[in-house]
Amino acid sequence: MGVINDRVKFNVGGRVFETTATTLANAGRNSMLGAMLDENWNLLQDNGSEKFIDRNADCFSVILDLLRTGELYIPQNVPEKLLYREALFYGVLDHVRSAKWGQFDGNRLRLSCSVQGQAPGDGTAIRAGPDGGCCVAHGCMVHVYDWMLEEHCPLNLDHQRVNDVGWVDPNNIVIGVSERLGRGDGGMGLFSSHNGELRYKFQVSHENHVKSYTAGALSFSSDYKIFSSCKGRSNEYGVGVWDQVTGKQIDFFYEPLGWSLGDADKLQWLEGSNCLLVATMFPRKDNCYISLLDFREKKMVWCWSDVGATLAVDEKRVRDAIAMEDNSSICVVNEFEELGFMDLRSSAANSVRWSSRSRLMKGKMPEEPCYPKLALHGGQLFSSMNDCISVFCGPEWVLTSRLRRSYGGSICDFSIGGDRLFALHSEENVFDIWETP
């Protein structure tokens, strides 16, 4: 008897499905199917009759299969967008998302798809969102895509050049823009990723006066702080800190004489050591400046610069820098995609130990070269150069994989997040999504 009581019969858009309450329970109470089975709605009492649902039968079949097996199999005749819409109706979109791609592994990545953008080349930045979506900055526009790669309302920054973008959470992004001469605008704002609405504008005060500024690179900490390199009009250069919850400015680290903070290309919050990595690189400045800031003590605890370096070193100009996950060293890359390392534990800034890999790109230089970029994820090091991304693993950072696609030209930026890797090309406005199956 119990077994028969467990049976549920649906008529979806004319097709009859028979399943069990147990299978449907996999959808969770917070889904339409879960609610339907709740005793409040006494569906199970009249178990003889079939329940009618006025929806697409093919999609229901895929979703029912997902609930039965935990695997997602989308037949040729079911467009993905249609499936997503139906999954959203039933409240099981999260199930579909987590079944669609696996846990990130740089060595097992497959190209999932490429998305053609609206504008021609010259992308500024691409940033992966926490739930598999992404946003792409182009000049004064930011395009936001959810994990289904559905484009949301684009953000128009009113002709202010976007310098960096970052996700606070799946619903909110922060955008830092340049101030235009004589306009007193610029700065940093919090926008809804759903409808592009400006929710908050972050302000900078110097000696209790609110000043306009240019927001450069961004970084976020797990204790809800936002960092941005800032350039004020009256030489108020440095790094500002805001509270994500209150939106208030809580700190400002002024740029010391003969150093560069306000122009920084890259900020990285080091969770373990409570320090911020600030890097300014060629061609933003003629020289490269890398430093670690401790805000509690208002101290630059470590710094390195190639000012006054000999010509021989000059050939190996640092183009990107990233602090390694153990916070004990900084990895840098030059225009030949050679990796170098600097020890953070010795207080006196020492020179770069370049790893002597000879992977010369000579002869294969694309027409429009891009500066190399670095990223770290789960103990794997990623480095973009021209039209491919290299994956390095292990204590010696051996090249283990290379991601390349023959369309779109050089990769100007890439980002990892939500178990996906996004690579933005410079020649065509196209970005690729790499996933682990």
Added chain:
Amino acid sequence: MKKKPVVIEAYRHRVVADPNYAEKTWKLLEHAIHEIYNRNASGLSFEELYRNAYNMVLHKFGEKLYSGLVKTVTAHLRQISQSIEAAQGDIFLEELNRKWVDHNKALQMIRDILMYMDRTFVPSNRKTPVHELGLNLWRDVVIHSNETKTRLLDTLLDLVLRERNGEVINRGLMRNLIKMLTDLGLSVYQNDFEKPFIKVSTNFYCCESQKLIESCDCGDYLKKAERRLNEEMERVCHYLDSSSESEITRVVDKQMIEKHIMTLVHMENSGLVNMLMDDKYDDLERMFNMFRRVPSGLTIIKDVMTSFIRDTGKQLIMDPERLKDPVDFVQRLLDLKDKYDKVITTAFANDKSFQNALNSAFEYFINLSARSPEFISLFVDDKLRRGIKGVGEEDVEIVLDKVMMLFRYLQEKDVFEKYYKQHLAKRLLSGKTVSDEAERSLILKLKTECGYQFTSKLEDSPTLSVQVLTTGSWPTQPSPQCNLPSEIRGLCEKFRNYYLGSHSGRRLTWQANMGNADLKATFGKGQKHELNVSTYQMCVLMLFNNADRMTCKEIEQATAIPMSDLKRCLQSLALVKGKNVLRKEPMSKDISEDDVFFFNEKFTSKLFKVKIGTVVAQRETEPENIETRQRVEEDRKPQIESAIVRVMKSRRVLEHNNVIAEVTKQLQARFLPNPVVIKKRIESLIEREFLERDKVDRKLYRYLA
């Protein structure tokens, strides 16, 4: 006629085109919400309602749907609020609870229908999710309505008061309503209940504690306070939010304990001191557990206990009666220690700081008397000489451990060492020790306690029957030479020749005060006895082979035994009943130099072998005591000097006070050096050019390599 079907057809195929579409759909949903609140939902089709709500959101009528929801739910809650307010007396809480349960169920169903809106429209438009919205409306419309707000609080507080006064209340109902407040948010619970509850409770316990402190003794009071505390914790556990536990127990702690802590601890006839005197472990434990809850509560217990132990100990140590019997004195110390050890283990949770306090109290009063080291050594001597009555080896260990504990308290450990060596030597040489095991064990304990240095001289004490002793290993009591009888002297010469012949480079001195001898003596009626006597006694007795009567003075001249030893020796020969081989005139107990001694012809004994004990120097006589002291002081000099040199060698230059501090630190494991003495030693070292004073700063010393 022709127009109408066209309109209908447009309606069928393009649903949104109907200008009334949104309104119609909303009416449908609104009706469903009414039915749900009226508990009449069985006729509703979930699929249809869900699809309609979905379509409204899809067709951009999310705002209309949401605002309609707010309006409808608010209207229902107004009605509910009125019916709750109308409930009379005790029905009020039950009605509120019933309506709350209904509202929750309705809210769940409404949220089921509007799930799609909750998932898509609500986050992207930053609205409050349906469930939370329902709770907020319940809070604002029902709970915060003027009448219900105060009535609910008063009713809840009244129930708590009734329960405190011993009535049985409906705890289930209480729990549900408190849960309702916490479900509405922790701040609702705190503001609408917890804060007033804490205030009322503070008043309650303020009065209660005042009443009790005037009528109860300390033990009773603490019992009642403990019961109240448990009641409050139980209350939290049964129907309050667990976050209130620390708040309410703090009230009880503060009102019942902290405010009256001094009155309680010093309460006449029942306070802490009385509990300690009467061994009231339960009360002590309760006091400990209650007092530990308030700041510095344990410190208060500890201080009172410490000063009481100090006073008790001081009385014991200063009591002239006690000085007469060192063994009993030490036994009393041990008993005192046992008592407080038991108090601390059973009642005070073996608290480390209490153990420390006990130790410091003992350390304090034991060192009040300069004779403590001597007495402790005497106690050991007594135990090891006589054995510890009816106890096995393990128990001997226990007694020794206890002695070691007293030893640890001594500041003048070297004084103890001096006495201990003397007593040990006597025990070993006279073969009177109960067990070599026990002796070794004690030496080992001293070694672990004080390090190698302390016992290195003791360890090679052999229990040889040929008792050739190494100077230095044995207490170098300057051995007073005595004139041995000629018979013995001859033997000694022989031995000396043999010994020095076989070991070159040694010196042999005789420790006449340590030896013993067997004498064959014939008494009046031809009775023969073998007398086991000490060397001194032998010397004295041998004199009577040639003389009948001798005065004490004459004996002293003949034997050259030091007067103090001689007196003891004569006492044991003439004044001990049953062993008096000599007689004395006059027959008094004391011995003066002119007293006359003669052989006791009438001596009888049942035993053939008669062991004549020495009147043991149970305690040192006054001059001896001073002598031992002086020797100790003398021994300390080189130790202090070497400590000074060690310190200076490593520091090279050091200021006077620092030298004192460092030297004291180095030596305090053995004794507490007197700064004046240290200063003298420094001066002596300067004289001998180990150190010099700095030429500018006279307080600085410089080490001269």
